[in-house]
Amino acid sequence: xxxxxxxxxxxxxIAIPMIWLIVFFLLPFFVVFKISFAEIARARxxxxxxxxxxxxxxxxxITFDNYAYLWEDTLYIKAYWSSIKIAFxxxxxxxxxxxxxxxxxARASDTKRNILxxxxxxxxxxxxxxxxxxxxxxxKTEGVINAFLLKIGIISDPIIxxxxxxxxxxxxxxxxxxxxxxxLYANLTKLDDTLLExxxxxxxxxxxxxxxxxxxxxxxxxIAGCMLVFIPAIGEFVIPALLGGPDTLMIxxxxxxxxxxxxxxxxxxxxxxxxxxxxxxxxxxxxxxxxEA
Amino acid sequence: MFFRILTIIGFAFLxxxxxxxxxxxxxASKLVTVWGGFSTKWxxxxxxxxQILGAAWISLKIAFLSACIAVIxxxxxxxxxxxxxxxxxRTLFSGMITAPLVMPEVITGLSLLLLFISxxxxxxxxxxxxxxxxxxxxxxxxxxxxxxxxxxxxxxxxQDIEEAAADLGARPLRVFFDITLPTIAPALVSAWxxxxxxxxxxxxxxxFVSGPGASTLPxxxxxxxxxxxxxxxxxxATIMIGMVAIGIFCATLVMxxxxxxxxxxx
Numbered sequence: 002x003x004x005x006x007x008x009x010x011x012x013x014x015i016a017i018p019m020i021w022l023i024v025f026f027l028l029p030f031f032v033v034f035k036i037s038f039a040e041i042a043r044a045r046x047x048x049x050x051x052x053x054x055x056x057x058x059x060x061x062x063i064t065f066d067n068y069a070y071l072w073e074d075t076l077y078i079k080a081y082w083s084s085i086k087i088a089f090x091x092x093x094x095x096x097x098x099x100x101x102x103x104x105x106x107a108r109a110s111d112t113k114r115n116i117l118x119x120x121x122x123x124x125x126x127x128x129x130x131x132x133x134x135x136x137x138x139x140x141k142t143e144g145v146i147n148a149f150l151l152k153i154g155i156i157s158d159p160i161i162x163x164x165x166x167x168x169x170x171x172x173x174x175x176x177x178x179x180x181x182x183x184x185l186y187a188n189l190t191k192l193d194d195t196l197l198e199x200x201x202x203x204x205x206x207x208x209x210x211x212x213x214x215x216x217x218x219x220x221x222x223x224i225a226g227c228m229l230v231f232i233p234a235i236g237e238f239v240i241p242a243l244l245g246g247p248d249t250l251m252i253x254x255x256x257x258x259x260x261x262x263x264x265x266x267x268x269x270x271x272x273x274x275x276x277x278x279x280x281x282x283x284x285x286x287x288x289x290x291x292x293e294a
Numbered sequence: 295m296f297f298r299i300l301t302i303i304g305f306a307f308l309x310x311x312x313x314x315x316x317x318x319x320x321x322a323s324k325l326v327t328v329w330g331g332f333s334t335k336w337x338x339x340x341x342x343x344x345q346i347l348g349a350a351w352i353s354l355k356i357a358f359l360s361a362c363i364a365v366i367x368x369x370x371x372x373x374x375x376x377x378x379x380x381x382x383x384r385t386l387f388s389g390m391i392t393a394p395l396v397m398p399e400v401i402t403g404l405s406l407l408l409l410f411i412s413x414x415x416x417x418x419x420x421x422x423x424x425x426x427x428x429x430x431x432x433x434x435x436x437x438x439x440x441x442x443x444x445x446x447x448x449x450x451x452x453q454d455i456e457e458a459a460a461d462l463g464a465r466p467l468r469v470f471f472d473i474t475l476p477t478i479a480p481a482l483v484s485a486w487x488x489x490x491x492x493x494x495x496x497x498x499x500x501x502f503v504s505g506p507g508a509s510t511l512p513x514x515x516x517x518x519x520x521x522x523x524x525x526x527x528x529x530x531a532t533i534m535i536g537m538v539a540i541g542i543f544c545a546t547l548v549m550x551x552x553x554x555x556x557x558x559x560x
Contacts, residue, residue, distance in 0.1 A: 010466060015381060018371040018437070022390040025434045026391045031403030032412050046411050098307070101300040119546055124308050126488075126538045130512050131531040134519050135311035138318060141523070145314055178308065229396060236398020238498050243519065253400045260404060260502075270408065273401045280398070288392055 029279065036065045037270035048267050067271035077272065080250040081279065087166065087251060088234035091173035095181040095230050096223065098174065103185035103222075105214075107192070118186070125179040133172050133243050140168050140244065164246035172240040173230075180229040189215070189223025221290050228287035232280055252276055301554035312535060319528035336529040343526065346514055353511040356425055356500075360432035364483055366491040367433065370442025373474075375441065376448040394438035403502030406431045410503060423505030431494060431503045436489030443488065447481035448474075484545070491538070 021116035039048040040062075053060050106117045124132060139145045140293040147159040162168055192215060196288040238253035245251070252272065260269040319337075325332025340346060371391050394402070408421055410427050420426050451474075459469045475482075497512035504510065518524055 011378065011381075013388075014370060015374055015378065015383075018367045018374065018391075019383065019387055021367055021434070021437070022371075022387070024392060025406065025409070025430060026390050029402075029409040032408045033401075033405045036408055098300070098304050101297040102304045105297050105301040115546075119542065120305060120308070123539065123542055124312065126491050126542060127312070128512070128531070129517075129534045130495065130497050130515055131313065131359065131527075131534065132313070133461045134515075134523075134527065134531070137519070138314060138523050138528075139311055150378040175307065175311070180306070232396040233398055236400050238398075238400050239516075253398055257498075266408070269404060273404050276398065276401060280396075284393055285397060287396070288389065 031186075032275075033270045033273050036267055037067055038140055039270075039275045040064050040066070041265050041267050047264055048268065067267050068275075069267060071271055071275060076250070076277075077252075077255065080252045080255045081275070083250040084235050084237075084252040085279075087169060087173070088231050088237075091170055091177070092181075092227050092231045094170065094174045095178055096227060099178055099181035099185060099226065100161045100223075103182045103189055106182070106186050107189035113293060121182050121186075122181050129176055130239060131175055133239055135162060136168065136172055136175065136244060140171070163244065166245065166249055168244035169241050169249055169251075172244045173234050173237060176240065177230040177234060181226040184225035184229065185219065185222045188219050188225075192218060224290045225287065228283055228290075232283055232287070235280065255278070315528055316532045316535065319525065319532040321525065321528075324525055332441045336525040337533075340526045340529045340533075346511070346526075346530065349509050349511045349514040352508060353494055356432060356510065357490045360436055360493045361428045361486050361489035363429070363433035364436030364440050365486045367481050368437040368485060368489070369444050369478075370481060371437060371441040372444035372448055373470075375445055391438050391441045395442070397435075399496070399498035399503075401501040402431070402435065406434075406499070407502045422502055422529065424508035427505070428500050428510065429504040430509065431499050432489075432493040434478045434490055435499070439488050439492060440485040442480060443485040444481050449479055487541070487545075 015231065035051060036048055039051055041047060042049045051061060051063060053062075102121070106114055106121070109117060121165075137144075141147070142159045142161055142163065144163070146162065147156075150156045151159065196214050197210055200214050205213065236253040236256075237251060238257050241251040241254045242250045242257070245254070256269050256272045256276070259265050259272060320332050320334065321328075321330055322333035322335065371387075375388060375391070406427070407423070410423060414422075415422060420430075455477075456469050456473050459473050460466070464472065495512060496510075497516050500510045501513055501516075504513065515527060515530070518527055
């Protein structure tokens, strides 16, 4: 027994998580890919089989209609484009807010750093859904922000914020901010102080040494943080569903509607496949940066 | 400095909505912005809501099981990544444990559901969908988060003790259980808690792979929240946030205490 373990132990240890991931992570994508070539049917499950036996012969029925439909109906192209746009700008805003925070945390004294870091992580542990929900009460027309602004007299009529793209931006930046801060922080703590001292000794101003030393060295952290925000934000469903309006187009919401409301599984699969193709490059880029770091 | 002011604004941005939620959960009035006096009636109503209590119980069961599976598989995955060197399929393997971290939930949910349906048609398992399928789905993405946490702990860990044990003739399994496991135990606890929290929180994937009779807490919350703000959800949120805050507070205390004790031992 122990001889057997010695010989095959390594392979067994690798095989257990490997098989789990292949079956429950990799294989499902192929199933989605397969069903994206099927036709919708009134059956359970509601799509036609690709392969069937007819008179002892294998019959293959593949249709590209679902993809053609994605291309022809402008809704989908628009939704993809608007998802990229929303994810892109949210990422930029998260970076602009997250970078100074990560910088200050990384430079703080030990005790202060631990407390600040805990404050960044804490929201991450509380329910995502409830944090998005919290913004409904803030952004509503009769919500907290409008009540406050009306009271101090900055505005005379409430601003409509909920169910707009603005609310979606706020929601994404808010919920994904810790994902931006943490990799940036991890990168910025590694910064070698002697480099900054050298820059200072050579006469560089604080701003100059930030721009020429700190910022270029933190690029891997910036990329990691941006990818952790951008990629999941593209397929975001909860935020546009709760904070966005009926004309907020995001591909995650479109896929959800296609699946749950229209019950068109093949088209939903085609939408998912197209989204995956869109995400493959950024995911691969992120992995390369992560491995180099 | 300029960055400091931005940081304070940033933290205000992170905490204001949570503070608002807690504040208004004690509001007697049903209207959000109208303060109708202090009241705990929404908490009372919450504990009489059978639907929410039932869903919470289902969610806790799923989170417990999936976190356990995720920790076992994720720890193995981390060990493989850090200690096993090169092997065939390593690139594929590392890809499969990083991709779930960023994969949009709608894709994971849809693809797993279609897999479960195909599997049922082919091999007759899993029969229907419900808690089992949700546990599998949550364990799969929890695994990736566990692997990240355990990997960073393993990288930091002093390998000399493991090597010493091996040199003294301990078998790999013995080295793992006697030395590696106790050393990484704190990381395993936080990884388990993270997997547990993520599972408890998931709406999208659970909605796809769930079946009749298995509505999780986020699914019930979502169906209520879609209609707008409701005071009993504020109360529920406050309880959940309070539990997390207490948990993190205790964890930090333990960490600070062990951190302080360490220098004396060395």
